[in-house]
Amino acid sequence: MTASRRAFIQTLAAGGGALALGIAFPSRAAEPEAKPFQPNAWLRVDPDGTVLVRVGKSEMGQGVRTSLPMIVAEELDVPLGSVRIEQASPGPDFKRLGTGGSGSISGLWDPLRQAGAAAREMLVAAAAARWTVPADTLTTRDGFVLHAATQRKLSYGELAAGAAQQPVPQSPKLKERTAFRLVGKPAKRIDGRDLVTGRARYGVDVRVPGMLFAVVARAPQLGSKVVSFDAAAALKTGGVRNVVQIPTGVAVIAENTWAALRGREALQIEWSESPHAAFDSREHLRVLERAANAPALTIRKDGEGRAAFANVARTIEATYRYPFVAHAALEPVNCTALVTADAATIWSATQTPNGVQGAAAQLLGFPETAITVHVLLIGGGFGRRLGVDFDREAIEIAKLMKGTPVQLLWSREDDMRHGYFQAASVHRLIAGLDQNDRVVAWEHRKASSPHNARRVVADADKVNPEVVGGWAWGVNDMPYHFPAAEMSYAVIDSPLPIGPWRSVFSPSSVFARECFLDELAQQTGKDPLQLRLSLLGATDPNVPAVVEAADNQIDRRRMRKVLETVAAKAGPASTRAGVARGLACNVFHGETYIAYVVDVSLRPNAPQGKLPFRVERVVCALDCGVAVNPLGVAQQVESGVIWSLSNMKNEITVREGRVEQAYYSDFPVVMLDETPLVIETHIVPSDDDRPHGLGEPTVCPLAPAVANALSRLIGRRVRALPVRSTDLAPQPTESAG
Amino acid sequence: MPRRSLQINGKAHPVEADDQMPLLWVLRDLLGMTGTKYGCGVGVCGSCTVLEGGKAVRACQIPFAAAAGKTYVTIEGLSSDGRHPIQEAWLQEDVSQCGYCQPGMMLELRALLRAKPNAGAADIDDALSDHVCRCGSYPRIRTAALLAVRNGGGR
Numbered sequence: 035m036t037a038s039r040r041a042f043i044q045t046l047a048a049g050g051g052a053l054a055l056g057i058a059f060p061s062r063a064a065e066p067e068a069k070p071f072q073p074n075a076w077l078r079v080d081p082d083g084t085v086l087v088r089v090g091k092s093e094m095g096q097g098v099r100t101s102l103p104m105i106v107a108e109e110l111d112v113p114l115g116s117v118r119i120e121q122a123s124p125g126p127d128f129k130r131l132g133t134g135g136s137g138s139i140s141g142l143w144d145p146l147r148q149a150g151a152a153a154r155e156m157l158v159a160a161a162a163a164r165w166t167v168p169a170d171t172l173t174t175r176d177g178f179v180l181h182a183a184t185q186r187k188l189s190y191g192e193l194a195a196g197a198a199q200q201p202v203p204q205s206p207k208l209k210e211r212t213a214f215r216l217v218g219k220p221a222k223r224i225d226g227r228d229l230v231t232g233r234a235r236y237g238v239d240v241r242v243p244g245m246l247f248a249v250v251a252r253a254p255q256l257g258s259k260v261v262s263f264d265a266a267a268a269l270k271t272g273g274v275r276n277v278v279q280i281p282t283g284v285a286v287i288a289e290n291t292w293a294a295l296r297g298r299e300a301l302q303i304e305w306s307e308s309p310h311a312a313f314d315s316r317e318h319l320r321v322l323e324r325a326a327n328a329p330a331l332t333i334r335k336d337g338e339g340r341a342a343f344a345n346v347a348r349t350i351e352a353t354y355r356y357p358f359v360a361h362a363a364l365e366p367v368n369c370t371a372l373v374t375a376d377a378a379t380i381w382s383a384t385q386t387p388n389g390v391q392g393a394a395a396q397l398l399g400f401p402e403t404a405i406t407v408h409v410l411l412i413g414g415g416f417g418r419r420l421g422v423d424f425d426r427e428a429i430e431i432a433k434l435m436k437g438t439p440v441q442l443l444w445s446r447e448d449d450m451r452h453g454y455f456q457a458a459s460v461h462r463l464i465a466g467l468d469q470n471d472r473v474v475a476w477e478h479r480k481a482s483s484p485h486n487a488r489r490v491v492a493d494a495d496k497v498n499p500e501v502v503g504g505w506a507w508g509v510n511d512m513p514y515h516f517p518a519a520e521m522s523y524a525v526i527d528s529p530l531p532i533g534p535w536r537s538v539f540s541p542s543s544v545f546a547r548e549c550f551l552d553e554l555a556q557q558t559g560k561d562p563l564q565l566r567l568s569l570l571g572a573t574d575p576n577v578p579a580v581v582e583a584a585d586n587q588i589d590r591r592r593m594r595k596v597l598e599t600v601a602a603k604a605g606p607a608s609t610r611a612g613v614a615r616g617l618a619c620n621v622f623h624g625e626t627y628i629a630y631v632v633d634v635s636l637r638p639n640a641p642q643g644k645l646p647f648r649v650e651r652v653v654c655a656l657d658c659g660v661a662v663n664p665l666g667v668a669q670q671v672e673s674g675v676i677w678s679l680s681n682m683k684n685e686i687t688v689r690e691g692r693v694e695q696a697y698y699s700d701f702p703v704v705m706l707d708e709t710p711l712v713i714e715t716h717i718v719p720s721d722d723d724r725p726h727g728l729g730e731p732t733v734c735p736l737a738p739a740v741a742n743a744l745s746r747l748i749g750r751r752v753r754a755l756p757v758r759s760t761d762l763a764p765q766p767t768e769s770a771g
Numbered sequence: 772m773p774r775r776s777l778q779i780n781g782k783a784h785p786v787e788a789d790d791q792m793p794l795l796w797v798l799r800d801l802l803g804m805t806g807t808k809y810g811c812g813v814g815v816c817g818s819c820t821v822l823e824g825g826k827a828v829r830a831c832q833i834p835f836a837a838a839a840g841k842t843y844v845t846i847e848g849l850s851s852d853g854r855h856p857i858q859e860a861w862l863q864e865d866v867s868q869c870g871y872c873q874p875g876m877m878l879e880l881r882a883l884l885r886a887k888p889n890a891g892a893a894d895i896d897d898a899l900s901d902h903v904c905r906c907g908s909y910p911r912i913r914t915a916a917l918l919a920v921r922n923g924g925g926r
Contacts (some may be wrong), residue, residue: 095869095906222865229870230861231853232806232846236871239805247800272772272789290800291809292792364810364818364871364905413808413871414905446811665865669911673868676907698815698903707900709909 090131094415109150136727160196237383255308330524342518346466357685365413417534454487454533461546508543548738586624616743622731674732780848817902846874868906888925
């Protein structure tokens with residue numbers, strides 16, 4: 035559980051009769067206070083009563099423009115509708131912006147509450163001064179300070195100027211949880227109407243007077259470089275203004291996107307021989323499998339570890355395979371940049387505004403203060419927009435087109451082939467059982483590529499258990515208790531760029547682990563729920579209730595309660611022929627506890643590209659501490675379910691150093707007709723008084739729950755993603771002997 | 772370059788463009804109407820869906836030359852006040868996550884309800900299953916679409 039974070043709050047000069055507070059808070063509890071005062075959030079109460087909050091969180095569908103105002107409005111005691119979120123741009127006043135790790139709400143919970151409560155106390159103090167009554171005789175409600183005894187009231191807007199003169203309380207009193215009026219109640223998206231009228235402006239919608247449009251021709255094979263190019267034909271294409279070489283390829287700059295795309299087709303480029311021309315993703319998986327077959331770098335050892343297998347009655351083993359996967363956000367990555375002699379302005383739908391600013395400063399040799407970054411709405415982030423590779427390209431182009439704003443767009447095929455990817459991995463799971471079929475030894479070996487897209491991974495890091503352990507989410511932070519366990523990781527680099535992808539290192543590891551538990555249950559004749567509960571200490575008081583695992587604190591009682599809830603809500607399994615049930619669970623970062631029950635049937639004649647099965651019903655139970663916006667929680671569950679189902683049917687493959695997929699036709703994602711008819715979300719009441727993330731945690735346990743149901747349906751184990759219709763087809767019966 | 776008049780959202784727009792330029796880019800880059808989204812450019816994802824004479828079409832597949840003389844409605848013109856029953860249903864059910872696919876989804880539904888005002892769940896699944904939503908707003912699209920049917924979204 036994370037410690038609460040103290041925010042430092044100061045009054046800012048605002049003028050115009052507003053109360054403005056700057057809020058500085060560390061991104062981690064242990065980080066020291068920055069000097070001089072550098073607010074990373076900002077709150078203003080205007081004379082008309084409007085409340086503006088400026089934070090560095092990008093909206094990418096996760097609903098922060100609604101949930102963050104809820105937190106402020108709660109403590110400030112204003113109606114939700116009077117709070118507006120402004121997107122902060124990085125600058126001297128705004129450092130450490132960024133959106134990722136499912137941390138928007140959990141990271142801003144303390145600072146925004148403290149800021150809201152501080153502003154409220156200052157408004158109350160202003161009213162007390164005006165009426166010359168003690169502050170503790172005043173109450174607040176819906177944007178007013180009230181004096182019950184005299185039935186007087188003043189609006190926050192009227193009090194804002196006076197409040198700005200009040201001292202800032204450094205430890206304002208926060209509301210008790212039972213007094214919440216907004217937090218914990220479903221709230222619809224504040225900016226919903228912009229999203230349904232076409233008014234919402236995403237990165238790709240930036241329009242600046244005089245702008246041009248660019249696309250880049252990139253190496254068809256991994257690692258090739260431009261040897262030479264002939265731009266003559268491209269320059270003759272209508273609307274093409276310029277063709278320039280940049281580090282990643284050749285850019286065509288034109289009057290509109292289509293002209294740029296057409297110009298690119300006319301380019302003649304000679305590429306250097308690819309150093310990875312032999313790279314094949316199928317062979318890579320075989321390399322990973324060989325690596326997983328032997329113990330590698332130990333990243334966690336409990337009890338005797340692997341040695342305990344010497345004394346087991348029998349072992350059960352299985353190997354799980356997981357492919358490369360793309361983000362394939364619907365808005366392809368893009369960036370608009372204007373570079374002048376000594377300054378730059380960048381418009382980007384980014385998860386890392388500071389990263390963009392830093393990259394621009396470095397590429398242009400300008401101080402960061404000369405770089406303005408405007409953060410736009412994101413048409414799907416999923417971790418892809420933590421990279422600044424596309425921003426860099428736009429800046430490189432704009433640098434060569436000084437004074438002209440240029441929008442760089444990655445076409446769909448660019449986005450599918452040239453980004454970074456979820457890593458492929460292979461997992462070898464081994465369980466040692468005693469004579470009573472109790473699991474007494476556990477081994478999980480993972481083989482996978484490190485994140486190599488955004489930085490070079492040092493060789494020393496690849497054999498450093500501390501560093502590699504940090505990549506082993508789902509392996510070394512598993513919630514179950516085994517008397518002996520050993521987890522190891524074989525780091526096998528891949529020339530295909532690898533980077534953050536919704537739930538990062540977890541999905542393959544949780545898939546393998548939760549499928550293997552189901553195998554164990556099946557082979558030992560146990561119920562999958564009861565097996566999990568017992569491994570979480572339900573029947574054995576000697577199993578510690580709370581365990582430290584990989585820097586996370588896991589409370590097994592919370593996991594049990596979530597599992598019991600999901601089972602109760604799911605009710606008895608269907609007795610219909612052809613329907614099977616699957617279960618899986620996970621604890622994400624020691625913070626969010628989640629379990630799924632799914633009812634699944636086969637779809638043998640599914641058309642090409644469609645799921646070869648139907649998920650009829652999904653029941654989710656979760657404990658995320660405080661559920662700030664239960665409607666947002668349900669949406670994240672629905673989103674995680676669909677995301678994970680897509681993960682069950684698509685993959686990125688590489689042949690001769692070339693990514694083979696280009697469109698949604700060869701990287702199919704789940705569509706409306708494959709969507710489960712029922713997705714229920716049950717929020718388990720929690721004693722944890724802090725909110726925790728959901729964007730990523732909702733992804734991990736869904737695919738294994740479905741695979742477990744499929745395994746029961748077809749009578750053999752499903753151990754690899756994607757799941758193809760041929761994987762589920764009846765097999766010819768093997769002859770005995 | 773040919774100059775033609777395009778009829779969009781009840782207004783004539785004079786445009787000069789290459790005859791092959793897809794309507795998608797005419798709208799977005801020449802007319803600044805960015806509500807119509809680019810998602811794939813090959814007619815697969817559905818995010819550039821607009822209405823052509825009331826029928827749902829993919830703007831990335833319609834050359835400028837073919838667009839002249841036809842009547843188009845984009846998301847900006849679905850209603851004058853942003854309160855078409857489909858838009859209201861979308862807000863009521865809180866459909867949008869990132870929202871990028873929703874203009875295409877709503878216009879596809881508009882076309883369906885124009886042809887079939889009492890469309891049922893199966894019709895909706897049929898009509899909208901060629902549209903990508905990567906956030907997974909589909910369950911809410913289903914309920915919102917049925918609500919739009921009840922609220923006269925076909926009128």
